[in-house]
Amino acid sequence: MIKSILIFILIILTGRITYGQTDKETGKIVEEILAVTERYNQTWETINMLKVAEFHSDSSFRYYRNMELSVGSNEEFKTVYPQILKGTKSFKMKVENPIVQVLAKDxxxxxxxxxxxxxxxxxxxxxxxxxxxxxxxxxxxxxxxIVHIHESAK
Incomplete structure:
Protein backbone atom coordinates (compact mmCIF):
# COMPACT_ATOMS: atom_id res chain seq x y z
CA MET A 1 0.00 0.00 0.00
CA ILE A 2 2.77 2.44 0.95
CA LYS A 3 4.61 1.54 -2.24
CA SER A 4 1.46 2.38 -4.28
CA ILE A 5 1.08 5.72 -2.51
CA LEU A 6 4.74 6.60 -3.16
CA ILE A 7 4.38 5.71 -6.85
CA PHE A 8 1.21 7.83 -7.06
CA ILE A 9 2.96 10.80 -5.43
CA LEU A 10 5.92 10.38 -7.76
CA ILE A 11 3.62 10.39 -10.81
CA ILE A 12 1.84 13.54 -9.58
CA LEU A 13 5.12 15.33 -8.85
CA THR A 14 6.59 14.32 -12.21
CA GLY A 15 3.53 15.73 -13.98
CA ARG A 16 3.73 18.94 -11.95
CA ILE A 17 7.44 19.40 -12.60
CA THR A 18 7.09 18.61 -16.31
CA TYR A 19 3.87 20.42 -17.18
CA GLY A 20 2.80 22.62 -14.29
CA GLN A 21 3.57 26.24 -13.62
CA THR A 22 3.89 27.85 -10.26
CA ASP A 23 2.20 31.14 -9.47
CA LYS A 24 5.65 32.72 -9.53
CA GLU A 25 6.32 31.40 -13.05
CA THR A 26 2.90 32.53 -14.23
CA GLY A 27 3.45 35.97 -12.68
CA LYS A 28 6.79 36.28 -14.48
CA ILE A 29 5.15 35.44 -17.82
CA VAL A 30 2.39 38.00 -17.16
CA GLU A 31 5.07 40.66 -16.54
CA GLU A 32 6.91 39.64 -19.73
CA ILE A 33 3.73 39.85 -21.81
CA LEU A 34 2.79 43.26 -20.40
CA ALA A 35 6.31 44.56 -21.13
CA VAL A 36 6.60 43.14 -24.66
CA THR A 37 3.08 44.38 -25.50
CA GLU A 38 4.03 47.88 -24.36
CA ARG A 39 7.19 47.79 -26.52
CA TYR A 40 5.16 46.50 -29.47
CA ASN A 41 2.52 49.22 -29.17
CA GLN A 42 5.23 51.89 -28.80
CA THR A 43 6.90 50.62 -31.97
CA TRP A 44 3.69 51.37 -33.87
CA GLU A 45 4.24 55.05 -32.99
CA THR A 46 7.31 55.09 -35.25
CA ILE A 47 5.27 53.99 -38.30
CA ASN A 48 8.23 51.75 -39.20
CA MET A 49 6.29 48.65 -40.19
CA LEU A 50 9.44 46.57 -40.67
CA LYS A 51 10.27 47.21 -36.99
CA VAL A 52 6.68 46.40 -36.01
CA ALA A 53 6.90 43.17 -38.05
CA GLU A 54 9.90 42.04 -35.98
CA PHE A 55 7.45 41.32 -33.14
CA HIS A 56 5.43 38.96 -35.37
CA SER A 57 6.04 35.29 -36.00
CA ASP A 58 7.34 34.68 -39.51
CA SER A 59 6.07 31.09 -39.51
CA SER A 60 2.50 31.79 -38.42
CA PHE A 61 0.82 35.21 -38.25
CA ARG A 62 -2.74 36.44 -38.80
CA TYR A 63 -4.22 39.90 -38.24
CA TYR A 64 -7.98 40.36 -38.12
CA ARG A 65 -9.45 43.88 -38.16
CA ASN A 66 -13.15 44.44 -37.64
CA MET A 67 -14.04 40.79 -38.31
CA GLU A 68 -12.08 40.55 -41.59
CA LEU A 69 -8.70 39.01 -42.29
CA SER A 70 -6.45 42.01 -42.78
CA VAL A 71 -3.28 40.03 -43.50
CA GLY A 72 -2.58 36.32 -43.47
CA SER A 73 1.19 36.38 -42.97
CA ASN A 74 3.99 38.56 -41.69
CA GLU A 75 5.32 38.96 -45.25
CA GLU A 76 1.91 40.29 -46.31
CA PHE A 77 1.92 42.64 -43.29
CA LYS A 78 5.28 44.08 -44.41
CA THR A 79 3.79 44.84 -47.83
CA VAL A 80 0.26 45.96 -46.92
CA TYR A 81 0.68 48.04 -43.76
CA PRO A 82 3.20 50.57 -45.10
CA GLN A 83 0.59 51.31 -47.79
CA ILE A 84 -2.26 51.55 -45.26
CA LEU A 85 -0.27 54.00 -43.12
CA LYS A 86 1.08 56.05 -46.02
CA GLY A 87 0.72 59.71 -45.09
CA THR A 88 0.87 58.92 -41.36
CA LYS A 89 3.36 60.58 -39.04
CA SER A 90 2.42 58.82 -35.81
CA PHE A 91 -0.03 56.26 -34.48
CA LYS A 92 -0.56 56.07 -30.72
CA MET A 93 -2.67 53.82 -28.55
CA LYS A 94 -3.62 54.46 -24.95
CA VAL A 95 -4.07 50.97 -23.48
CA GLU A 96 -6.71 50.42 -20.81
CA ASN A 97 -7.62 47.39 -18.70
CA PRO A 98 -5.08 44.85 -19.98
CA ILE A 99 -5.73 41.25 -19.00
CA VAL A 100 -3.13 38.53 -19.57
CA GLN A 101 -4.01 34.85 -19.69
CA VAL A 102 -1.08 32.45 -19.53
CA LEU A 103 -1.83 29.31 -21.52
CA ALA A 104 1.57 27.59 -21.14
CA LYS A 105 5.20 28.46 -20.48
CA ASP A 106 5.50 29.46 -24.12
CA ILE A 146 2.76 37.53 -31.97
CA VAL A 147 1.01 34.78 -33.91
CA HIS A 148 -2.47 36.33 -33.96
CA ILE A 149 -4.00 39.79 -33.57
CA HIS A 150 -7.70 40.50 -33.42
CA GLU A 151 -8.86 44.12 -33.45
CA SER A 152 -12.51 45.11 -33.12
CA ALA A 153 -14.04 48.56 -33.21
CA LYS A 154 -16.03 49.33 -30.10
Whole structure:
Protein backbone atom coordinates (compact mmCIF):
# COMPACT_ATOMS: atom_id res chain seq x y z
CA MET A 1 0.00 0.00 0.00
CA ILE A 2 2.77 2.44 0.95
CA LYS A 3 4.61 1.54 -2.24
CA SER A 4 1.46 2.38 -4.28
CA ILE A 5 1.08 5.72 -2.51
CA LEU A 6 4.74 6.60 -3.16
CA ILE A 7 4.38 5.71 -6.85
CA PHE A 8 1.21 7.83 -7.06
CA ILE A 9 2.96 10.80 -5.43
CA LEU A 10 5.92 10.38 -7.76
CA ILE A 11 3.62 10.39 -10.81
CA ILE A 12 1.84 13.54 -9.58
CA LEU A 13 5.12 15.33 -8.85
CA THR A 14 6.59 14.32 -12.21
CA GLY A 15 3.53 15.73 -13.98
CA ARG A 16 3.73 18.94 -11.95
CA ILE A 17 7.44 19.40 -12.60
CA THR A 18 7.09 18.61 -16.31
CA TYR A 19 3.87 20.42 -17.18
CA GLY A 20 2.80 22.62 -14.29
CA GLN A 21 3.57 26.24 -13.62
CA THR A 22 3.89 27.85 -10.26
CA ASP A 23 2.20 31.14 -9.47
CA LYS A 24 5.65 32.72 -9.53
CA GLU A 25 6.32 31.40 -13.05
CA THR A 26 2.90 32.53 -14.23
CA GLY A 27 3.45 35.97 -12.68
CA LYS A 28 6.79 36.28 -14.48
CA ILE A 29 5.15 35.44 -17.82
CA VAL A 30 2.39 38.00 -17.16
CA GLU A 31 5.07 40.66 -16.54
CA GLU A 32 6.91 39.64 -19.73
CA ILE A 33 3.73 39.85 -21.81
CA LEU A 34 2.79 43.26 -20.40
CA ALA A 35 6.31 44.56 -21.13
CA VAL A 36 6.60 43.14 -24.66
CA THR A 37 3.08 44.38 -25.50
CA GLU A 38 4.03 47.88 -24.36
CA ARG A 39 7.19 47.79 -26.52
CA TYR A 40 5.16 46.50 -29.47
CA ASN A 41 2.52 49.22 -29.17
CA GLN A 42 5.23 51.89 -28.80
CA THR A 43 6.90 50.62 -31.97
CA TRP A 44 3.69 51.37 -33.87
CA GLU A 45 4.24 55.05 -32.99
CA THR A 46 7.31 55.09 -35.25
CA ILE A 47 5.27 53.99 -38.30
CA ASN A 48 8.23 51.75 -39.20
CA MET A 49 6.29 48.65 -40.19
CA LEU A 50 9.44 46.57 -40.67
CA LYS A 51 10.27 47.21 -36.99
CA VAL A 52 6.68 46.40 -36.01
CA ALA A 53 6.90 43.17 -38.05
CA GLU A 54 9.90 42.04 -35.98
CA PHE A 55 7.45 41.32 -33.14
CA HIS A 56 5.43 38.96 -35.37
CA SER A 57 6.04 35.29 -36.00
CA ASP A 58 7.34 34.68 -39.51
CA SER A 59 6.07 31.09 -39.51
CA SER A 60 2.50 31.79 -38.42
CA PHE A 61 0.82 35.21 -38.25
CA ARG A 62 -2.74 36.44 -38.80
CA TYR A 63 -4.22 39.90 -38.24
CA TYR A 64 -7.98 40.36 -38.12
CA ARG A 65 -9.45 43.88 -38.16
CA ASN A 66 -13.15 44.44 -37.64
CA MET A 67 -14.04 40.79 -38.31
CA GLU A 68 -12.08 40.55 -41.59
CA LEU A 69 -8.70 39.01 -42.29
CA SER A 70 -6.45 42.01 -42.78
CA VAL A 71 -3.28 40.03 -43.50
CA GLY A 72 -2.58 36.32 -43.47
CA SER A 73 1.19 36.38 -42.97
CA ASN A 74 3.99 38.56 -41.69
CA GLU A 75 5.32 38.96 -45.25
CA GLU A 76 1.91 40.29 -46.31
CA PHE A 77 1.92 42.64 -43.29
CA LYS A 78 5.28 44.08 -44.41
CA THR A 79 3.79 44.84 -47.83
CA VAL A 80 0.26 45.96 -46.92
CA TYR A 81 0.68 48.04 -43.76
CA PRO A 82 3.20 50.57 -45.10
CA GLN A 83 0.59 51.31 -47.79
CA ILE A 84 -2.26 51.55 -45.26
CA LEU A 85 -0.27 54.00 -43.12
CA LYS A 86 1.08 56.05 -46.02
CA GLY A 87 0.72 59.71 -45.09
CA THR A 88 0.87 58.92 -41.36
CA LYS A 89 3.36 60.58 -39.04
CA SER A 90 2.42 58.82 -35.81
CA PHE A 91 -0.03 56.26 -34.48
CA LYS A 92 -0.56 56.07 -30.72
CA MET A 93 -2.67 53.82 -28.55
CA LYS A 94 -3.62 54.46 -24.95
CA VAL A 95 -4.07 50.97 -23.48
CA GLU A 96 -6.71 50.42 -20.81
CA ASN A 97 -7.62 47.39 -18.70
CA PRO A 98 -5.08 44.85 -19.98
CA ILE A 99 -5.73 41.25 -19.00
CA VAL A 100 -3.13 38.53 -19.57
CA GLN A 101 -4.01 34.85 -19.69
CA VAL A 102 -1.08 32.45 -19.53
CA LEU A 103 -1.83 29.31 -21.52
CA ALA A 104 1.57 27.59 -21.14
CA LYS A 105 5.20 28.46 -20.48
CA ASP A 106 5.50 29.46 -24.12
CA UNK A 107 1.99 30.76 -24.91
CA UNK A 108 -0.10 33.64 -23.58
CA UNK A 109 -2.63 36.15 -24.73
CA UNK A 110 -3.42 39.70 -23.76
CA UNK A 111 -6.69 41.51 -24.26
CA UNK A 112 -7.25 45.21 -23.74
CA UNK A 113 -9.22 48.22 -24.90
CA UNK A 114 -7.42 51.16 -26.41
CA UNK A 115 -8.08 54.65 -27.67
CA UNK A 116 -6.13 55.25 -30.87
CA UNK A 117 -4.90 58.54 -32.29
CA UNK A 118 -3.34 59.01 -35.71
CA UNK A 119 -1.29 62.06 -36.71
CA UNK A 120 -0.95 62.73 -40.44
CA UNK A 121 2.15 64.10 -42.15
CA UNK A 122 0.48 67.54 -42.22
CA UNK A 123 -0.04 67.29 -38.42
CA UNK A 124 -3.79 66.66 -38.44
CA UNK A 125 -4.84 64.66 -35.40
CA UNK A 126 -7.43 62.01 -36.17
CA UNK A 127 -9.27 60.27 -33.35
CA UNK A 128 -9.45 56.69 -34.59
CA UNK A 129 -11.72 55.76 -31.69
CA UNK A 130 -11.85 53.01 -29.12
CA UNK A 131 -11.29 49.38 -29.92
CA UNK A 132 -10.76 46.01 -28.31
CA UNK A 133 -7.53 44.17 -29.07
CA UNK A 134 -6.29 40.64 -28.48
CA UNK A 135 -2.70 39.57 -29.12
CA UNK A 136 -1.72 35.91 -28.95
CA UNK A 137 1.96 35.54 -28.05
CA UNK A 138 4.10 32.42 -28.58
CA UNK A 139 7.64 32.08 -27.28
CA UNK A 140 9.90 30.98 -30.14
CA UNK A 141 13.64 30.52 -29.71
CA UNK A 142 13.50 32.46 -26.43
CA UNK A 143 11.57 35.46 -27.82
CA UNK A 144 7.90 36.31 -27.56
CA UNK A 145 6.32 36.62 -31.02
CA ILE A 146 2.76 37.53 -31.97
CA VAL A 147 1.01 34.78 -33.91
CA HIS A 148 -2.47 36.33 -33.96
CA ILE A 149 -4.00 39.79 -33.57
CA HIS A 150 -7.70 40.50 -33.42
CA GLU A 151 -8.86 44.12 -33.45
CA SER A 152 -12.51 45.11 -33.12
CA ALA A 153 -14.04 48.56 -33.21
CA LYS A 154 -16.03 49.33 -30.10
Missing amino acids: AALIGFTAVAELITLDNKVLDIGTGAYTYVWKKKKGQWK
